[in-house]
Amino acid sequence: MLEVWRGGLLECVHQGHAVICDAKGIVAAWGNPEAVIFPRSSAKMIQALPLIETGAADARGLSDRHLALACASHRGARVHVDLAGRWLADLGLAETDLRCGAHEPGDRAERDRLVEAHEKPCQLHNNCSGKHSGFLTVTQHLKAGPEYVEIDHPLQRAIRAATEEVTGETVAGWGVDGCSAPNFAMSVTGLAKAMATYAVAREGRGAREDAMHRLTRAMAAHPHLVAGEGETCTELMRAMGGKVAIKGGAEAVYVGIVPEKGLGIALKVVDGGYRAAEAAIAALLARVGVLDPAHPAAVRRMAGIQRNWRGLETGALRIADGFAA
Amino acid sequence: MLEVWRGGLLECVHQGHAVICDAKGIVAAWGNPEAVIFPRSSAKMIQALPLIETGAADARGLSDRHLALACASHRGARVHVDLAGRWLADLGLAETDLRCGAHEPGDRAERDRLVEAHEKPCQLHNNCSGKHSGFLTVTQHLKAGPEYVEIDHPLQRAIRAATEEVTGETVAGWGVDGCSAPNFAMSVTGLAKAMATYAVAREGRGAREDAMHRLTRAMAAHPHLVAGEGETCTELMRAMGGKVAIKGGAEAVYVGIVPEKGLGIALKVVDGGYRAAEAAIAALLARVGVLDPAHPAAVRRMAGIQRNWRGLETGALRIADGFAA
Numbered sequence: 001m002l003e004v005w006r007g008g009l010l011e012c013v014h015q016g017h018a019v020i021c022d023a024k025g026i027v028a029a030w031g032n033p034e035a036v037i038f039p040r041s042s043a044k045m046i047q048a049l050p051l052i053e054t055g056a057a058d059a060r061g062l063s064d065r066h067l068a069l070a071c072a073s074h075r076g077a078r079v080h081v082d083l084a085g086r087w088l089a090d091l092g093l094a095e096t097d098l099r100c101g102a103h104e105p106g107d108r109a110e111r112d113r114l115v116e117a118h119e120k121p122c123q124l125h126n127n128c129s130g131k132h133s134g135f136l137t138v139t140q141h142l143k144a145g146p147e148y149v150e151i152d153h154p155l156q157r158a159i160r161a162a163t164e165e166v167t168g169e170t171v172a173g174w175g176v177d178g179c180s181a182p183n184f185a186m187s188v189t190g191l192a193k194a195m196a197t198y199a200v201a202r203e204g205r206g207a208r209e210d211a212m213h214r215l216t217r218a219m220a221a222h223p224h225l226v227a228g229e230g231e232t233c234t235e236l237m238r239a240m241g242g243k244v245a246i247k248g249g250a251e252a253v254y255v256g257i258v259p260e261k262g263l264g265i266a267l268k269v270v271d272g273g274y275r276a277a278e279a280a281i282a283a284l285l286a287r288v289g290v291l292d293p294a295h296p297a298a299v300r301r302m303a304g305i306q307r308n309w310r311g312l313e314t315g316a317l318r319i320a321d322g323f324a325a
Numbered sequence: 326m327l328e329v330w331r332g333g334l335l336e337c338v339h340q341g342h343a344v345i346c347d348a349k350g351i352v353a354a355w356g357n358p359e360a361v362i363f364p365r366s367s368a369k370m371i372q373a374l375p376l377i378e379t380g381a382a383d384a385r386g387l388s389d390r391h392l393a394l395a396c397a398s399h400r401g402a403r404v405h406v407d408l409a410g411r412w413l414a415d416l417g418l419a420e421t422d423l424r425c426g427a428h429e430p431g432d433r434a435e436r437d438r439l440v441e442a443h444e445k446p447c448q449l450h451n452n453c454s455g456k457h458s459g460f461l462t463v464t465q466h467l468k469a470g471p472e473y474v475e476i477d478h479p480l481q482r483a484i485r486a487a488t489e490e491v492t493g494e495t496v497a498g499w500g501v502d503g504c505s506a507p508n509f510a511m512s513v514t515g516l517a518k519a520m521a522t523y524a525v526a527r528e529g530r531g532a533r534e535d536a537m538h539r540l541t542r543a544m545a546a547h548p549h550l551v552a553g554e555g556e557t558c559t560e561l562m563r564a565m566g567g568k569v570a571i572k573g574g575a576e577a578v579y580v581g582i583v584p585e586k587g588l589g590i591a592l593k594v595v596d597g598g599y600r601a602a603e604a605a606i607a608a609l610l611a612r613v614g615v616l617d618p619a620h621p622a623a624v625r626r627m628a629g630i631q632r633n634w635r636g637l638e639t640g641a642l643r644i645a646d647g648f649a650a
Contacts, residue, residue: 004576004597007500009510011363012576012597038336101634115440126634175332176639185334251329251337271596272329272337309426309451314501 001323002276006315014276018267019192023200030323033189036172037268040183040249044071044131045215046166050158051134052211056141067215068222069130075228076105076125084129093136098123099149100132100179107228128179149180156182166194178250188266191255195264198257216257219245232278235297244290252277258290279317283324326648327601331640339601343592344517348525355648358514361497362593365508365574369396369456370540371491375483376459377536381466392540393547394455400553401430401450409454418461423448424474425457425504432553453504474505481507491519503575513591516580520589523582541582544570557603560622569615577602583615604642608649
């Protein structure tokens with residue numbers, strides 16, 4: 001998928017699988033479209049379906065901002081932490097009700113604030129705190145038990161069912177994600193098909209399509225909530241003017257929902273290298289005609305000049321011949 | 326080389342090239358031993374040869390601690406920053422004479438100190454500041470110009486010549502490294518051969534062997550200066566009781582010098598994934614019989630149970646079948 005060049009020599013290569021689907025099936029594919037992968041955080045819009053479909057989101061009056069945060073892998077900036085914190089408070093819950101664990105935020109300002117205040121990061125800083133706030137919203141609505149990340153919890157059973165419905169596949173297995181939630185394995189094609197169902201979803205055609213349409217719109221409208229300043233998700237969604245939703249996942253997964261073309265995209269870099277996943281999603285979005293390949297945010301990821309600590313040019317990224325062609 | 330498993334499914338795979346050489350040539354190889362790579366920081370013991378061979382190190386009374394730091398990619402902890410700072414002061418030079426650029430240190434305590442003091446990291450925090458202090462020592466000794474990272478500078482010409490001598494290859498090209506120094510390309514075999522020449526070097530057999538022997542001994546004796554607490558170089562060298570020198574490089578290169586076996590090791594992970602380079606060097610050191618594969622520092626890298634932010638087990642690393650066998 002991606003080559004990394006230095007001094008005129010090829011220094012690194014990333015390989016992967018990618019699929020573009022429309023509502024009928026595969027439109028284009030590279031690598032092995034049947035490869036079974038963990039979608040990781042790129043499944044967050046699937047994991048958020050019960051939030052809307054159970055009626056929990058409406059019962060709690062959640063806004064598109066909440067829904068975007070439910071689908072986010074955010075940087076733990078104040079905007080993310082504050083929104084998740086208020087959300088939990090509105091539910092009458094606390095940070096300690098989360099089950100995602102804590103890690104240092106990616107956002108530099110918030111990280112420095114914590115260091116200066118001698119504060120430890122809390123679970124609200126976890127990049128998945130929005131998803132987990134959504135999980136708690138459903139859990140409360142269903143009057144289910146507090147251990148909402150257990151595989152047999154009603155919420156996770158609902159997510160598993162939704163996963164099988166939107167991918168058209170029986171779940172191939174499951175693993176524990178970084179945030180402790182179950183993550184259901186699927187083929188790259190299954191994930192791309194699922195994204196295509198989001199892309200063609202329209203309002204007023206049933207609860208499932210309503211939910212998909214709403215989540216896609218919420219993500220595309222709030223790029224800074226889905227990731228954060230400087231992040232690929234945020235920058236590329238902005239570059240596409242709020243009409244496309246994209247989402248990355250750990251170990252180099254990326255998905256795209258392209259409503260105007262009725263297309264879903266899914267890709268996985270075999271080695272888990274993020275730079276390749278970010279380059280590949282940009283290349284595929286450019287290929288389907290929704291991302292200007294000359295946009296600085298696209299160029300930086302697909303063909304970025306690499307510079308060192310003194311700003312000297314050291315090399316460049318290059319999309320591998322044949323990929324996204 | 327390395328597989329990453331989650332929930333009983335293979336999530337990621339890293340491929341690479343590796344060679345073990347003795348003084349006569351290749352003993353074992355995996356992948357493509359002729360692949361041309363940038364050794365990056367794994368070439369630091371080659372880049373340090375002029376420091377000793379010009380007489381600069383002795384003229385300045387450098388200790389083994391200085392030599393270990395000259396071969397280091399350190400974490401920018403106080404011990405590293407202070408040693409480099411005193412070294413420059415002893416030369417009558419300042420941090421501003423360095424040409425490595427500045428970046429935030431990996432060491433958490435020093436990073437937090439900087440944040441709390443509202444100080445920016447300086448060039449002494451750069452993981453290559455020891456190498457550059459060595460470069461300045463040679464430059465001063467040779468009465469050469471201050472721009473010591475330029476490709477035609479007498480120091481870089483000396484490093485290029487030494488590189489060709491120890492690898493037995495004509496340099497295949499060069500690139501600008503992260504620290505702005507030229508980095509000379511070579512085959513994985515050439516790098517392993519070079520490490521084998523260090524492994525068999527003995528004192529009293531000429532300036533080259535004296536220099537190689539001294540650098541190897543300095544690195545093996547000061548694992549915490551070569552990298553830092555928690556780092557693979559440091560932990561594995563400690564696990565081997567100070568008898569083996571190993572060194573990583575950017576984009577997932579690793580080398581080993583095993584004097585007691587007369588062996589040199591070099592490897593490159595094709596995608597630049599560090600976890601695979603760290604696993605692979607541990608596996609090869611175990612294979613040649615100098616690292617106990619049951620040592621916790623080895624297990625963690627070769628077969629480590631992976632845990633998430635809440636400490637839950639999510640999967641495990643596994644050396645790929647056939648590699649290092």
